[in-house]
Amino acid sequence: MGRPAPTARALPGVLVLLVGFVLGCGADRPSAAPGTARAATAVGATIADLSGVNELVASDIQFTTDVLDQLFVQLLDEQADFADHPPTFAPELARSYDWSDDHLALTFHLREDARWSDGVPMTAEDVRWTWQAQTSPEVAWSYGDLKDGITDVEVVDPHTVRFRFKAAYSHQLTDAIDGKILPKHVWGQVPFAAWRESAAWFRDHLVTSGPFRLAEWRPGEELVLVRNENYFDPALPKLDRVIFRVAPDAATHIEQLLAGTLDFACGITPSDAARITDRKDLRVIAFDNRQYDYIAWNLLRAPFDDREIRRALTLAIDRQALVDTLFKGYARVASSPIPSNIWAHDRTLTPLPYAPAESRRILAQQGFADRDGDGVLERDGRPFAFELTTNSSNRIRTAALVLIQEQLRRVGVAATPRTMEIHALTQANRGHEFDATVSGWAIDTTLDFRPYFHSTESAGGYNIGSYGNAEVDRLLDTSRRAPSPEAALPDLVRLQQILHADQPYTFLWEPQRLCAVRADLEEVRPNALSAYFNLPEWQRRASPDGP
Numbered sequence: 442m443g444r445p446a447p448t449a450r451a452l453p454g455v456l457v458l459l460v461g462f463v464l465g466c467g468a469d470r471p472s473a474a475p476g477t478a479r480a481a482t483a484v485g486a487t488i489a490d491l492s493g494v495n496e497l498v499a500s501d502i503q504f505t506t507d508v509l510d511q512l513f514v515q516l517l518d519e520q521a522d523f524a525d526h527p528p529t530f531a532p533e534l535a536r537s538y539d540w541s542d543d544h545l546a547l548t549f550h551l552r553e554d555a556r557w558s559d560g561v562p563m564t565a566e567d568v569r570w571t572w573q574a575q576t577s578p579e580v581a582w583s584y585g586d587l588k589d590g591i592t593d594v595e596v597v598d599p600h601t602v603r604f605r606f607k608a609a610y611s612h613q614l615t616d617a618i619d620g621k622i623l624p625k626h627v628w629g630q631v632p633f634a635a636w637r638e639s640a641a642w643f644r645d646h647l648v649t650s651g652p653f654r655l656a657e658w659r660p661g662e663e664l665v666l667v668r669n670e671n672y673f674d675p676a677l678p679k680l681d682r683v684i685f686r687v688a689p690d691a692a693t694h695i696e697q698l699l700a701g702t703l704d705f706a707c708g709i710t711p712s713d714a715a716r717i718t719d720r721k722d723l724r725v726i727a728f729d730n731r732q733y734d735y736i737a738w739n740l741l742r743a744p745f746d747d748r749e750i751r752r753a754l755t756l757a758i759d760r761q762a763l764v765d766t767l768f769k770g771y772a773r774v775a776s777s778p779i780p781s782n783i784w785a786h787d788r789t790l791t792p793l794p795y796a797p798a799e800s801r802r803i804l805a806q807q808g809f810a811d812r813d814g815d816g817v818l819e820r821d822g823r824p825f826a827f828e829l830t831t832n833s834s835n836r837i838r839t840a841a842l843v844l845i846q847e848q849l850r851r852v853g854v855a856a857t858p859r860t861m862e863i864h865a866l867t868q869a870n871r872g873h874e875f876d877a878t879v880s881g882w883a884i885d886t887t888l889d890f891r892p893y894f895h896s897t898e899s900a901g902g903y904n905i906g907s908y909g910n911a912e913v914d915r916l917l918d919t920s921r922r923a924p925s926p927e928a929a930l931p932d933l934v935r936l937q938q939i940l941h942a943d944q945p946y947t948f949l950w951e952p953q954r955l956c957a958v959r960a961d962l963e964e965v966r967p968n969a970l971s972a973y974f975n976l977p978e979w980q981r982r983a984s985p986d987g988p
Contacts, residue, residue, distance in 0.1 A: 481680055481981040483704060483962075486688040486697070488834075491664055494655065495628070495643045496621055497574055497582040498636050503883075507973045508685075511666060512649040513621035516549055516568070517614075519886065521968035526784050527926040528886050530614065534563060534622055534650070544609040544924070547617055551600040556671045557648045561626050565602035569594045570625040572604075579633040587616050611923040612887040624648045652678045652977040661687055678977035679964070698723070698957055705965065707956040707972040710836060711769040717957050726956040729782040731969050733775040734838065734881040735946035736829070736845075737906040741873055744807070744825070745906075751944040752793070753803035757852040759795040763844055764950050767837050771955060775948035777937040778882070778890055782951075782969060785888055785930055787937040792948070800852045811853055818853035826855035827876035830869070833860035838879050841949070845879075870905040878905070879949070888926070888933060891917045894940065908945035 493499030496509050517530035517538070535549040555563040572594040575582050590610060595603040604617045627648050631639050647655055652674070653666040666683040688694070695713045697703045701722075709717075714725045738745035738754070745751060760774045776792040779785050809818035809825055818825040829845065831838040842858035849856045856877070861869065869875050882893065892898050895917050896909035916932045916939075923929035940946070956972060958965050964978045 482682040482684065483680055483979070485683060485685040485705075486694055486703070487685045488687075488689055490661055490687045491658060491685075493640050493643070494647050494658075495623070495636070495640070497580050497623075498640065498643075501583060507971055508664070508666070509621060510651070510971065510973065511653045511976055512647075512651045512655060513623070514555070514563075514650045515621055516618040519615070519618075519970065521970045521974065523784055523886055523969075524782055530618070534568075535618075538614075544613070545606050547604040547606070547613065548597070549602050549604075549617075551602065552673060553600050554673045555650065556673070557624050557626075557650055558654045558669050558671050559627075559648045560671055561624075561648070562599075563622065563650060564599045565596040566599070567622050567625045568602045569596050570629060571620065571623045574623060574633060574636075575620055577633040580636050584619070587619050590616060608922070609924050610921060611926050611929045612889065612921075615887050622650065624650075653683070656682075663687065674977075679980035680976075683976070695957075704959040704962045705956065707954065707967060709955045709957050711767070711771045711955065714771070714955050714957065715769065722960050724958050724960060726958060726965065726967060727771055727953045728956075728967050729780070729969050730952060730954050731780055731783065731884045731886070732881055733778065733780055733884070733951050734879065734949045735775070736949065737870070737875075737878050737880060737946055738944075739873055739875055739877065739905075740907045740909075740945065742827075742876060744820070745877070747807060748943055749803055749807055751947070753800040753807070753852075754849070754854070755793050755944050755947040756796045756803070757800040757854065758845055758848050758947060758949075760792065760947075760949055761795065762848075763841055766844065767840060768950065768952060772950045772952040775951045776941060777948065778884070778893065778940060778946075779888060779933065779937060780884060780951045783884065783886070783888070785926075785933045787934045790937060790941055793941075793944075797848075797852050804852065804854075809853070816850070816853060817855045824855060825853065826857070828859050829856045829877050829879065830859045830861055830866060830875055831879040832863040832866050834863055837952075838881075841879060871901060871903070873899075873905065873907055875905075880905075888929070889917075889921055890936065891921065894936075894945070906945050908943070910939060910943060913939055913943075 487504050489502050489504040491508055492502050492505045499505055514534045516533060516535040518533040520529050520531055522529055534551055534555055536552045538547060538549045540547055551565060557563060572588065572591065574580050576585055576588045590606050590608065590613065591604055592607055593605045595605065597603055606613055627646050628643065631642060644658060649655065649669060652669055652672045654669040656665045656667040658664040663684060663686045668678055668681055694703065694706055695709060695716065698706050699716065717723045717725055738751050740746045764772045764774055773781060774792045776790045777786060804818060808820045811818050829842055831842055833839060839860050846856045846858055870878055870880065892903045894904060894908055894913055896914055898904040899907040913936060916936045920929040920932035923932065954967065954972060956967055961982050963980055963982055964975065966975050968974050
């Protein structure tokens, strides 16, 4: 689903790390006649390990979300067709659905041939029980609030289930289908109160419903996905086996790809892509993401509480130069929390220009001057100096810190770069223990920005800069209550305009994701929801000549 993954679910709090994964060809792949389709094994490397098999108690890491998307089905499968309109949904466990006249009851009609990997039929009881787990205070799912608008899930018959809502609002359908359907007949043996202490039990008693099942998992070393023979589409997956090996050193992935031991790498950098483009045995796939990166200013610390100061800082940063230098054409300057490839993006917004002279004028107007001649502005005896942080695992962001430092120096602002391990950075950001930080969000396609910008989300939430604006609060509340996504559009447009004026973030860039794919690996179609979106359809053909 479009909530991250990117599926890709992009739920509130999924910090975009650009953690890549790499698929490689195994030495034991089966042979086939030249030019004919064949089953195959694909061997992968991943920086992040699987954090668990039960998404309700596993850490929300992109790699985990992507793998669980292959192991479990949902009621419907969100599609990446949201450039010009809200996303549509393809049948998955549900073959169809319909609404009551008052839009307070949503009925799903389930396919009758869906079975768990142990052969037990999937039924409406699994759907209702999954909702009970998702909303259980004892389970305490991180995203349980997505189900707040649902009052009941009713089993009509074994293959019909009805969701009832408190009120109609813009993303009822998405909230209803969010989350994998879990196996009641097995996992129901564990009381909800024990779920958070039962990670090993869930792993040892795993039954799945998606195109793959988990054949082996050695934490910190390797996990193996194999074909689920009980999946309702017997034609999928085309690959017999996918192996992921945990390899924390991402720098070695591109070398292995160039050496011919890997077939697929996603999350490569633009510099990596430049090393691949001239090779006949490899191709680069660039695709739009749902991500933007930004500088969050801590509004609890002066002078970042001043809107004019934030505007001056944005004007001092040459974002187009950053995009050209760091992304080599594989990114766009951002202007809004809604990326430009999403239907609700306000296309009338123009990113603030690079205007260092105007930046210096605003800073002087706000009382800053270099009174001691050291090149750094001061006000009330205090230099305009601060720390700019980011996660050390992201090569592009760490390089950006140095470039931004130099650009700010030219207007008399002293920024000191500091890189941190991601968990420490996340803790510092959510505790507001920072001056300014470079980070990123992958956007939930429901376009619910309350977690990021509502004033009530500052204490321990994802409003890390402690931004507060009464009109923004109202727009966030009313857009969520709109009867449809289209009806919420005027509020979303106004929201973007206010954020553009207030600059609680300096919106930096919208990066494309880059995948490198060997020529004999076909049907690879990554999209803005997930690089793995159609993994079950990937297949190999006879390899062409080398580079």
